[in-house]
Amino acid sequence: MNGSVLLTGILALPQMMDVFGLTGRPETLPGTLVGGARAGIDRNGWPRLAAGQGTAAVMRVVPNAALNRYAAVMGLVPWDGILGLGSGTAEGEPQVLLAAAIARHVLAAPADRPVADIAGRLPMIGVIAASELRGAASPPSGGSLVDLRAPDAVKAVAWDEPHAGFFSLQICQLRHDTHAGGMTPLLRREVLVSGDAVVVLPWDPVRDRVLLIEQFRVAPWLRHDPQPWLLEAVAGRVDAGETVEEAARREAREEANLTVARLFPAMHHYPSPGALGEYLYLFVGIADLADGIEGIHGLESEAEDIRGHLTSRAELTRMALSGQLASGPLAMIALWLELRHRAIRTELGLG
Numbered sequence: 001m002n003g004s005v006l007l008t009g010i011l012a013l014p015q016m017m018d019v020f021g022l023t024g025r026p027e028t029l030p031g032t033l034v035g036g037a038r039a040g041i042d043r044n045g046w047p048r049l050a051a052g053q054g055t056a057a058v059m060r061v062v063p064n065a066a067l068n069r070y071a072a073v074m075g076l077v078p079w080d081g082i083l084g085l086g087s088g089t090a091e092g093e094p095q096v097l098l099a100a101a102i103a104r105h106v107l108a109a110p111a112d113r114p115v116a117d118i119a120g121r122l123p124m125i126g127v128i129a130a131s132e133l134r135g136a137a138s139p140p141s142g143g144s145l146v147d148l149r150a151p152d153a154v155k156a157v158a159w160d161e162p163h164a165g166f167f168s169l170q171i172c173q174l175r176h177d178t179h180a181g182g183m184t185p186l187l188r189r190e191v192l193v194s195g196d197a198v199v200v201l202p203w204d205p206v207r208d209r210v211l212l213i214e215q216f217r218v219a220p221w222l223r224h225d226p227q228p229w230l231l232e233a234v235a236g237r238v239d240a241g242e243t244v245e246e247a248a249r250r251e252a253r254e255e256a257n258l259t260v261a262r263l264f265p266a267m268h269h270y271p272s273p274g275a276l277g278e279y280l281y282l283f284v285g286i287a288d289l290a291d292g293i294e295g296i297h298g299l300e301s302e303a304e305d306i307r308g309h310l311t312s313r314a315e316l317t318r319m320a321l322s323g324q325l326a327s328g329p330l331a332m333i334a335l336w337l338e339l340r341h342r343a344i345r346t347e348l349g350l351g
Contacts, residue, residue, distance in 0.1 A: 001063040001067075001068055001071070001078060001083075002063075003062075004060050004061060004062050004063075004081075005060070005061060005063055005078050005081055005082070005083045006027065006029070006058040006059070006060055006081055006082045006083065007022075007024065007058060007059045007060075007061055007083055007084055008029070008033065008047075008049070008056055008057075008058045008082055008083070008084040008085065009033055009036050009039055009046065009047050009056075009084045009085075009094065010036070010039050010040050010084070010094050010096050010099050011059075011083060011084040012024075012026075012057055012058055012059040012084070013096055015096050015097065015099075015100040016040070016096070016099065016100055016103060017059065017061075018100075019066070019100050019103045019104055019107065020064065020066045020067045020070065020103075020107075021064065021066055022059075022061045022064060022066075022067060023061070024059035024060050024061035025059065025060045025061075026057065026058070026059055026060075027057075027058050027059070027060055028055040028056065028057055028058065029049065029055060029056045029058055029082070030051070030054075030055055030056075031049045031050055031051050031052060031054065031055070031056055032049070032050050032052060032053070032054040032056060033047040033048070033049060033050075033056050033088075034047055034048055034049075034050045034088045035047050035048060035087070035088030035089050035090055035091055036086075036088060036090065036094050037090040037091055037092030037093060037094055037095075037241075038090040038094075038241065039084070039086075039090075039094045039099060040074075040094065040095075040096075040098070040099025040100070040102055040103065041095065041098060041099060041102060041122075041126050041240050041241050042090075042122070043074055043075045043119065043122060044075075044086060044087060044089075045086065045090050046074075046076070046084060046085055046086025046087070046088070047084075047085065047086065047088045047094075048085060048086065048087060048088030049082070049085055050088075058082065066107055067083075069106070069107065069115070070103055070106055070107060071083060072115045073106050073115050073118045073119050073122070074106075074119075075119070095241055097133060098126070098129060098130055098133060098240060098241060101129035101130070101132060101133055102122070102125055102126055102129045102240070104129075105125045105128065105129050106118055106122075106125065108159075108161075109161065109164070110160075110161065113164070117164070121164055121165075121168075123239070123240065124166060124167075124168075124195065125240075126239070126240025126241070127195035127196070127237050127238065127239060127240055128168070128193055128194075128195045128277075129240065130195070130196070130238065130239075130240045130241070131195040131196040131238070131277075131279065134196060134244075134279075135279065149177060153176060153177040154174055154175075154176045154177075155174060155175045155176070155183070156172060156173075156174050157173045157174055157175065157186060158172075158173040159171070159172055159173070167192055167193060167194045168192075168193045169190060169191075169192055169193075170190070170191050170193050170277070171188065171189070171190050171191075172188070172189050172190075172191065173186055173187065173188050173189075174186075174187055174189065175187065190275070191275060191276070191277045192275060192276050192277060193277035193278075194237075194276065194277060194278045195237055195238070195277070195278065196237070196238045196244070196278070196279045196280075196281065197235060197236060197237050197238060197278060197279075197280055197281070198235060198236060198238055198244055198247045198248040198251060198280070198281045198282075198283065199233050199234070199235040199280055199281070199282045199283065199329040199330075199333065200233055200234040200235070200248045200251060200252055200260065200263070200283045200284075200285045201233040201234070201266075201282075201283070201284050201285065201330065201333040201334070201337065202234065202252060202256060202258055202260065202285045202286075202287040202289060203284050203285065203286060203287065203289075203313065203337060203341075204286075204287060204288060204289035205286060205341070205344065205345050205348060205350055206350065207289060208312060208313050208314075208341075209289055209310055209311060209312045209313060210289070210310070210311060210312075210313055210316050210337075211234075211256055211258070211287070211289050211293070211294070211308055211309070211310055212231045212232065212233065212308070212309045212310075212311060212316070212330070213231070213232055213233070213234060213255055213256060213297075213306050213307065213308055213309070214229055214230065214231055214232070214306070214307045214308075214309060215229065215230065215232065215298070215304070215305060215306045215307070216228055216229050216305065217229075217230050220326065225326070227326070230326055230327050231309065231319075231325060231326075231327065231330065232327045232329075232330050233327070233329060233330045233333055234248075234251050234252050234255045234256055234258075234285075235251060235255075235329065236250075236251040236254070236255070238281070244281045245263055248260065248263055248281070248283050248285065249263075249285075252285055252287070254297070254298065254299055254304075255297055255298060255304070255306050256295075256297055256306075256308055257293075257295060257297050258285075258287045258293075259287065259288075260285035260286065260287050261285075261286045261287065261288075262285070262286040262348075263283045263284070263285050263286075264283060264284045264285075264286070264340075264344055265281070265282070265283055266282035266283060266284055266332070266333050266336045266337075266340075267282050267332055267333075267336055268280060268281045268282055269282070269332075271328060271329070280329055282329060282332065282333050282336070283333075284333060284336075284337055284340075284344070286348070289310060291310075293308065293310070294307070294308035294309060294310055295307075295308050296308070313337065313338075313341060316334045316337075317334055317335070317337075317338045319334070320334040320335055320338075321335075
């Protein structure tokens with residue numbers, strides 16, 4: 001882009017201007033911005049400028065390299081000198097903090113990475129950016145046993161992302177405070193970053209049974225496990241812009257064709273914090289598990305091939321205690337439900 005352009009919508013807000021390293025002059029345009037709830041999250045999430053009453057705030061800026069690269073990834077081109085307009089089909093308020101976090105990830109990608117490759121990863125970039133925002137807002141774990149360190153207790157020296165597919169491999173070079181005082185030597189740490197996910201065990205407290213799903217998993221297969229078709233709970237990534245509860249209900253519909261009436265949070269955790277950048281939100285979901293509900297489900301677009309299985313809660317507990325559940329999150333929820341099922345039934349008014 002040459003000359004000045006008018007940034008509108010979220011692009012004109014200070015959070016986004018800071019990401020691009022831009023300053024500008026505020027102006028206004030006649031009309032109202034409509035339908036930009038997914039602006040900065042999806043390539044097609046930008047608002048439209050509707051004629052009529054009101055004015056839209058804009059910022060006149062001279063584009064720099066950061067803005068040009070971001071616009072290319074997002075598929076944005078100036079329209080009558082205005083940047084940040086689209087079809088305007090997503091109603092609601094834009095999520096500015098998330099959009100800014102996504103923009104930072106886009107601009108942090110290696111300079112030699114093709115624009116098309118970054119654009120193709122936008123859904124997963126959004127998952128990771130939203131995960132980081134949730135992580136920053138999380139209450140500290142460890143209780144009184146672990147001191148909360150200052151932000152500068154970890155000093156990042158260098159960062160690289162040599163692979164970015166559905167997941168990304170991030171290599172960090174860092175130093176951190178030691179328990180004895182002082183700092184470590186320079187450390188190299190590799191992390192497979194996959195973003196936050198939800199895990200939901202559907203439970204029918206009236207019939208006192210659960211629904212499990214069965215699907216092929218490549219990691220056990222690569223390990224030469226004789227049973228790579230694992231029994232699991234319903235699970236999936238938390239998409240950018242949705243809450244963990246919304247994700248839990250969506251995954252129950254997609255993987256088991258179930259409507260979850262209520263969610264009870266179980267034991268949220270990092271499954272492998274030394275190497276895996278993933279945080280799991282575990283839930284027991286109250287559902288009507290009538291006979292014949294098992295079925296075969298999953299999204300065709302993701303080549304999911306998922307079979308449902310009904311079993312009693314008592315049998316699930318027996319399987320967990322006897323080591324017959326290879327899926328760690330499922331075993332954890334099974335044991336949590338064994339401890340909490342009476343309290344949940346009382347809360348639901350079932351005695």
